[in-house]
Amino acid sequence: MKTLAFASALALAAGIASAQDVVRMGTEGGYPPYSFINDAGEPDGFEIELGNALCERAGLTCQWVTNEWDSIIPNLVSGNYDTIMAGMNITPERDEVIDFTQDYIPATPSSYVGLSADVDPAGAVVAAQATTIQASHVAGTGATLLEYATQEEAVAAMRNGEADAVFADTDFLAPIVESSGGELTFIGEPVPLGGGMAMGLRESDAELRARFDEAISAMKADGSLNELLAKWFAEDAPGY
Structure with missing residues (x-):
């Protein structure tokens, strides 16, 4: 009985950890080549490919959520998803409401x-x-x-x-x-205009931001971020 109880507790703990590893990624899905809905009806584009790569490096699972642009920040703050990747530039006004990772597209x-x-x-x-x-x-x-x-x-x-x-x-x-x-x-x-494009997060999610910052830094360092920029924009696209 104790063995069964212990096994059940481990399974429950694993389920909770797994749920916590799922990050809901908010995007507009209407701004190619940053993000768009492809012929299969799924989010696609530079930020989708980048977001999936960042989640993999951070040991997380991306779950993409589409949201109209005009309410994309309020819905992040309300907890309807955990991040924004939607061609969003860093600005002082936005930074007063949400937090940002380091930029993954230079100021363009x-x-x-x-x-x-x-x-x-x-x-x-x-x-x-x-x-x-x-x-x-x-x-x-x-x-x-x-x-x-x-x-x-x-x-x-x-x-x-x-x-x-x-x-x-x-x-x-x-x-x-x-x-x-x-x-x-x-x-x-x-x-x-702007201070570069970055991932937006709630100001309370400092640990999650740090995990994504680490992944972005790694992609800058190994050149894989520049490869994605060249793939989705142009061979001579500004990079890192």
Whole structure:
């Protein structure tokens, strides 16, 4: 009986440990190549592949959860998942609400795109995704800002004439411009914003953040993070 009781206790403890090793990873799933939903209906992209690699190195199991961008931080804080990997730049405003790992994408520029290179962004109607650093930047330029729930909706607004230009991460816009057959063009010079992209966590999860920081450092050190950046962005993508 004691042996059975002891075995049951070990099994229960193992089950609890296993449950604790599952980390729910929040992502938008609508921001290629960072994250998107593939043809099989599953989250895919740079951050999904990176997140799975980081979990493996940290001895954790990733469980991906998709969430709309405008509520992605509140749902992290509320405990609906444990991390955010969604093309999120480190900013002082966000850092007051949540914690961040070290960056896994260096600070990269944002750009304006429109139907004509003659558009002056300072006096234009500019579309951007709501609650992003791009929307905040546009709001401070004197341009008329139109905010949309997703990046795709912001691009569509520019295409159909609701806005003169769209402002977003250059890496997101580049393949859209390239595949437009000359319809779309970059406007002006890229604009550096943010402190790099990183994983967001609750401020109370310092131990989990440390485990992911260690894994990110290891991937930087052995070159595997640079390999992923080159795979999903470009061979000459900024790296570490």
